[in-house]
Amino acid sequence: MKFVDEAFIDVVAGDGGNGCVSFRHEKYKEFGGPDGGDGGRGGHVFALADPNLNTLVDYRYSRRHEARRGGHGMGSDMFGAAGSDITLKMPVGTIISDAATGQVLHELLTPGEVITIAKGGDGGFGNLRFKSSINRAPRQKTPGWSGERKNLKLELKVLADVGLLGMPNAGKSTFIAAVSNARPKIADYPFTTLHPNLGVVRVGPEQSFVVADIPGLIEGASEGAGLGHQFLRHLQRTRLLLHIVDLAPFDEGVDPVAQAKAIVAELKKYDPELHAKPRWLVLNKLDMVPAEERAERVQDFVRRFRWKGPVFQISALTREGCEPLIKTIYQHVHAQQQAEQMPAGEIDPRFAGEDEPPH
Missing domain, CATH: 2.70.210.12 (GTP1/OBG domain)
Incomplete structure (x- = not known):
């Protein structure tokens, strides 16, 4: 369809x-x-x-x-x-x-x-x-x-807890297929994903969250390059963004840091509020990096990208690192859901006895 x-x-x-x-008009009733x-x-x-x-x-x-x-x-x-x-x-x-x-x-x-x-x-x-x-x-x-x-x-605007963000062929579709019930089309050419895909990730009994995969962004999307940025609207209702980066691109001249910065710039151009959402960095395709080079390549990327937030290293193809990631995501999403349901002015029981919750 x-x-x-x-x-x-x-x-x-x-x-x-x-x-x-x-x-x-009745008889005898003039x-x-x-x-x-x-x-x-x-x-x-x-x-x-x-x-x-x-x-x-x-x-x-x-x-x-x-x-x-x-x-x-x-x-x-x-x-x-x-x-x-x-x-x-x-x-x-x-x-x-x-x-x-x-x-x-x-x-x-x-x-x-x-x-x-x-x-x-x-x-x-x-x-x-x-x-x-x-x-x-x-x-x-x-x-x-x-x-x-x-x-x-x-x-x-699709309703999802987590949204996947990244360049074409960063491995977003492979990731959502590995951790959820979604079965998107996966191929070795850019823009295989042409429309958003939703998947339900089961963490445990009665423990799940919904993840959304959108078509990849490229630099210049705000001017209409690639598929443009029209699909970013489907990330506006998410609680968390996963910025998936290809740590081992096929083309030797491609710099993953430059690609990641381009994605962030396009996100900010489209919607500053979307850019301000919680965003985690997920370095993908770890299986294509020699084991002895992984730590050095990850450190180099984080340093040049000037990233201060959470960093996860995974291989969506082999599922290496995926299990700890989805458990951490569920804890984050579940905590946000509880905070949204808490009446105004009520103190989170985790911080009871403190003057104020930690920032």
């Missing part, structure tokens, strides 16, 4: 039905009075967060979505039927915004969540509504109200 993470749609809720002017019913309300347009979907491709080719209008009122006190509602299924993580102003209207973050994106119009009043002691034969009625009409932009 083609991966589409952006689409524009028009949604039209149903108009309300018109009210009716009618009078009773002045039966009004009996015109109200019109029915128009159909609503709902959005459903469906965990079984991972693309907006259905809305790329089907742009207009219109609910049915309400039925008109009739005589004999009969009200019009309500118009049929329609439900649009969208992937979890979809952002719904106004196409003209860019204002965010809704975010679908919870599986099974249902929201109203366009409300149907109310039905008009029949003449039965206008009956009074001084107006016993009203001939007034009102038309139904119009339903809401909106031009919307749909933008998908």
